[in-house]
Amino acid sequence: MIQASIITIGDEILIGQIVDTNSSHIATALEEAGVKVRRMLSISDKNAEIKDILLKELSDSDIVISTGGLGPTKDDITKEALFQLSGSSDWTEHPGQMEMVKAILKSRGLDTLKSNRAQALVPDKAEVIVNKLGTAPIMVFRAVQGKGTLYSLPGVPHEAVGAIPDIIADIRAHFSLAEILHRNVMVYGIAESALSELIAPWEDALPADMHLAYLPNTLTGIRLRLSVYGNDKEEENARAEAQIAALKDILGDKIYALKDSTMEEAIGELLIAKGKTLSAAESCTGGEIAHMITTVAGSSAYFLGSVTSYAISVKEKVLGVPHALIEEKGVVSSEVAAAMAEGVRRLTGSDYAVATTGLAGPGGDDVNPVGTVWIGVAGPNGTTTEKHCFKSDRKRNIQRFAATALNALRLMVLNG
Amino acid sequence: MIQASIITIGDEILIGQIVDTNSSHIATALEEAGVKVRRMLSISDKNAEIKDILLKELSDSDIVISTGGLGPTKDDITKEALFQLSGSSDWTEHPGQMEMVKAILKSRGLDTLKSNRAQALVPDKAEVIVNKLGTAPIMVFRAVQGKGTLYSLPGVPHEAVGAIPDIIADIRAHFSLAEILHRNVMVYGIAESALSELIAPWEDALPADMHLAYLPNTLTGIRLRLSVYGNDKEEENARAEAQIAALKDILGDKIYALKDSTMEEAIGELLIAKGKTLSAAESCTGGEIAHMITTVAGSSAYFLGSVTSYAISVKEKVLGVPHALIEEKGVVSSEVAAAMAEGVRRLTGSDYAVATTGLAGPGGDDVNPVGTVWIGVAGPNGTTTEKHCFKSDRKRNIQRFAATALNALRLMVLNG
Numbered sequence: 001m002i003q004a005s006i007i008t009i010g011d012e013i014l015i016g017q018i019v020d021t022n023s024s025h026i027a028t029a030l031e032e033a034g035v036k037v038r039r040m041l042s043i044s045d046k047n048a049e050i051k052d053i054l055l056k057e058l059s060d061s062d063i064v065i066s067t068g069g070l071g072p073t074k075d076d077i078t079k080e081a082l083f084q085l086s087g088s089s090d091w092t093e094h095p096g097q098m099e100m101v102k103a104i105l106k107s108r109g110l111d112t113l114k115s116n117r118a119q120a121l122v123p124d125k126a127e128v129i130v131n132k133l134g135t136a137p138i139m140v141f142r143a144v145q146g147k148g149t150l151y152s153l154p155g156v157p158h159e160a161v162g163a164i165p166d167i168i169a170d171i172r173a174h175f176s177l178a179e180i181l182h183r184n185v186m187v188y189g190i191a192e193s194a195l196s197e198l199i200a201p202w203e204d205a206l207p208a209d210m211h212l213a214y215l216p217n218t219l220t221g222i223r224l225r226l227s228v229y230g231n232d233k234e235e236e237n238a239r240a241e242a243q244i245a246a247l248k249d250i251l252g253d254k255i256y257a258l259k260d261s262t263m264e265e266a267i268g269e270l271l272i273a274k275g276k277t278l279s280a281a282e283s284c285t286g287g288e289i290a291h292m293i294t295t296v297a298g299s300s301a302y303f304l305g306s307v308t309s310y311a312i313s314v315k316e317k318v319l320g321v322p323h324a325l326i327e328e329k330g331v332v333s334s335e336v337a338a339a340m341a342e343g344v345r346r347l348t349g350s351d352y353a354v355a356t357t358g359l360a361g362p363g364g365d366d367v368n369p370v371g372t373v374w375i376g377v378a379g380p381n382g383t384t385t386e387k388h389c390f391k392s393d394r395k396r397n398i399q400r401f402a403a404t405a406l407n408a409l410r411l412m413v414l415n416g
Numbered sequence: 417m418i419q420a421s422i423i424t425i426g427d428e429i430l431i432g433q434i435v436d437t438n439s440s441h442i443a444t445a446l447e448e449a450g451v452k453v454r455r456m457l458s459i460s461d462k463n464a465e466i467k468d469i470l471l472k473e474l475s476d477s478d479i480v481i482s483t484g485g486l487g488p489t490k491d492d493i494t495k496e497a498l499f500q501l502s503g504s505s506d507w508t509e510h511p512g513q514m515e516m517v518k519a520i521l522k523s524r525g526l527d528t529l530k531s532n533r534a535q536a537l538v539p540d541k542a543e544v545i546v547n548k549l550g551t552a553p554i555m556v557f558r559a560v561q562g563k564g565t566l567y568s569l570p571g572v573p574h575e576a577v578g579a580i581p582d583i584i585a586d587i588r589a590h591f592s593l594a595e596i597l598h599r600n601v602m603v604y605g606i607a608e609s610a611l612s613e614l615i616a617p618w619e620d621a622l623p624a625d626m627h628l629a630y631l632p633n634t635l636t637g638i639r640l641r642l643s644v645y646g647n648d649k650e651e652e653n654a655r656a657e658a659q660i661a662a663l664k665d666i667l668g669d670k671i672y673a674l675k676d677s678t679m680e681e682a683i684g685e686l687l688i689a690k691g692k693t694l695s696a697a698e699s700c701t702g703g704e705i706a707h708m709i710t711t712v713a714g715s716s717a718y719f720l721g722s723v724t725s726y727a728i729s730v731k732e733k734v735l736g737v738p739h740a741l742i743e744e745k746g747v748v749s750s751e752v753a754a755a756m757a758e759g760v761r762r763l764t765g766s767d768y769a770v771a772t773t774g775l776a777g778p779g780g781d782d783v784n785p786v787g788t789v790w791i792g793v794a795g796p797n798g799t800t801t802e803k804h805c806f807k808s809d810r811k812r813n814i815q816r817f818a819a820t821a822l823n824a825l826r827l828m829v830l831n832g
Contacts, residue, residue, distance in 0.1 A: 014453045016444030017631050019437055028432030037430045040458035215433050286710025287703035290724040294702025297778055297810055305730035307723055308706040314721035314764055348730055362713055394713055
């Protein structure tokens with residue numbers, strides 16, 4: 001199996017100022033293409049360190065992908081190190097990247113200065129992939145000192161992520177990779193161990209050229225990834241389809257999507273397909289549900305709005321939750337969750353509504369310890385409520401409340 | 417300067433499933449303690465790889481901190497590698513950690529099985545720092561093969577982060593570190609280059625034993641960190657105070673906090689100090705402002721609630737924005753932003769209210785391109801509005817809209 005190392009260059013990561021997310025995106029793409037990531041490193045922007053570490057990784061791995069260290073101010077150090085490492089003898093200006101530099105500066109109303117021109121200069125041993133999102137070129141150095149291939153990417157996250165498809169295409173063109181077809185099945189509402197037990201007979205019967213991976217995430221549930229190895233995409237796809245159909249029979253509505261997507265995207269597609277609208281009333285989730293729903297582009301087609309009713313007066317006055325109900329049942333109760341959902345549904349005129357009331361923490365008592373949430377979902381056929389308890393800190397409790405509420409909402413929209 | 421390497425062990429990071437945040441937290445703490453992080457690595461959970469890489473880093477650095485690889489299922493591999501690497505000759509059960517294992521299992525209603533007892537077993541060359549948050553012990557191996565000191569931490573993020581103070585204390589006890597006093601000044605609403613120019617005379621006049629670091633973050637503004645090197649905390653503190661007072665004279669209300677904190681925390685403290693309340697009306701930010709405000713523990717003391725008015729009908733019906741105003745001025749306008757802020761202030765009875773209307777994307781036109789936002793802030797002395805334009809993707813536009821709106825709100829609460 002082809003092996004790769006991923007290296008980030010620059011001090012921002014080493015002093016803890018920035019969390020490195022580039023490496024994770026690159027690793028995901030490599031792994032799905034069938035390249036094994038053996039190591040990730042973050043190193044400082046020093047000539048000797050860059051050369052030493054890159055050379056070691058080029059010896060240990062077939063492919064090294066570096067990000068960062070190419071900004072206009074730090075340009076000299078990293079590019080000079082790559083120049084030396086690759087045994088280059090001259091600098092050349094890359095016409096395609098130069099056009100890009102000019103175009104980007106022009107779009108910002110700036111002239112191209114000499115320091116900008118330097119961005120398009122590359123060591124003569126470099127092949128260039130034009131960076132369409134920034135001024136620093138993407139460089140490929142093959143068989144560096146007789147060893148592996150080095151890809152140098154810009155460090156700006158959207159530029160690095162934007163370069164990934166080109167890098168993967170180049171790797172496919174130069175290395176012999178297995179053809180792998182991946183299919184994702186998104187599952188929510190069952191623990192990993194229980195899921196594993198439930199689908200064991202199906203999983204054990206998978207043919208040898210199919211592999212299942214569990215990719216759990218506390219907040220978004222479990223992504224099951226079925227990988228099929230072979231040479232005939234169409235045939236592989238048909239076989240994957242058949243396996244996934246069998247999996248659907250086992251898991252039913254625990255599956256919320258048959259592609260890599262979030263719960264809020266799945267709910268959006270469901271509401272659009274049914275031509276229905278949505279609103280939310282949030283107490284303990286404080287706006288997180290509305291925020292999650294509206295991160296989906298096009299959510300204005302089905303999301304009418306929400307009320308964050310942090311104060312009891314807002315629950316009563318805006319959502320119309322009866323004062324007596326709150327007095328009698330308590331704010332954190334099934335009845336208030338239901339009244340909130342019904343209240344915001346009435347207020348906005350939406351088809352469906354979801355509501356939360358609970359304790360994200362700190363605080364709490366014996367009846368309602370920190371981590372308790374009541375979820376209410378209201379729709380054309382009535383209202384349901386459910387209670388959950390999580391044991392986490394405030395921030396994570398809020399996220400888990402919101403994810404759980406969205407799943408309850410999804411099930412009502414799905415099942416009527 | 418004492419040098420450190422940080423290593424994460426485990427495949428979840430290498431396949432891109434998890435973004436490594438532990439290393440960033442550890443790096444921050446080391447840097448602030450005056451330890452230089454020279455390298456970060458993520459490696460796989462294999463005996464030879466663990467031993468090879470740890471030994472190389474123990475040769476290059478004084479301190480190596482590893483996280484991960486200590487879960488009950490993977491226990492044998494990593495611990496065995498550390499056993500071999502450290503030249504241990506036997507396993508010992510650590511009584512303190514054993515007590516912790518029993519207590520944690522008991523709190524989950526479980527008996528202590530043999531596999532659980534193994535969690536408290538450590539190589540005899542290890543010193544143990546009891547992990548108070550989980551079952552896997554924190555281990556210290558000194559002068560491994562005559563080289564550096566190795567700290568092995570659990571990989572679960574809250575356990576790794578929880579172990580940091582103990583690790584820093586142990587490093588202080590065994591290495592000679594400079595005493596550094598850090599003071600943070602949080603700045604918002606000025607670009608890094610402009611800030612640098614504005615405070616250049618002040619910065620240039622800093623004495624040689626003081627150092628200023630710019631730690632910018634697109635969303636939260638710029639953290640200025642003033643570090644004072646010396647041996648007398650009290651005297652250093654007084655000198656830092658004097659410098660910060662001079663900085664306040666230059667930057668005025670661009671400073672939102674004199675400690676490392678978020679804008680929403682600063683606003684919370686301001687509102688509590690003034691005994692005032694807050695509400696929000698969100699269109700393009702879709703709940704993000706309410707979410708940010710309510711991540712602060714105790715925000716129910718001043719945050720009454722919010723309305724996310726995604727649909728025009730909600731703007732009109734719930735917030736009372738006149739239909740004619742929307743028709744005449746357009747949804748994305750100064751007038752509608754003002755009416756939304758005033759509407760939610762009236763609806764909730766809060767002292768202050770903040771509102772957003774804009775285009776997070778995709779879409780947009782010549783008048784209101786993607787990234788345009790109108791912010792309205794209403795208070796006891798009237799209403800103000802302001803317009804901003806950002807050029808980013810939907811998700812980041814939403815975050816920048818929200819951060820900018822919070823700053824506008826802060827300035828009104830601060831200045832009356």
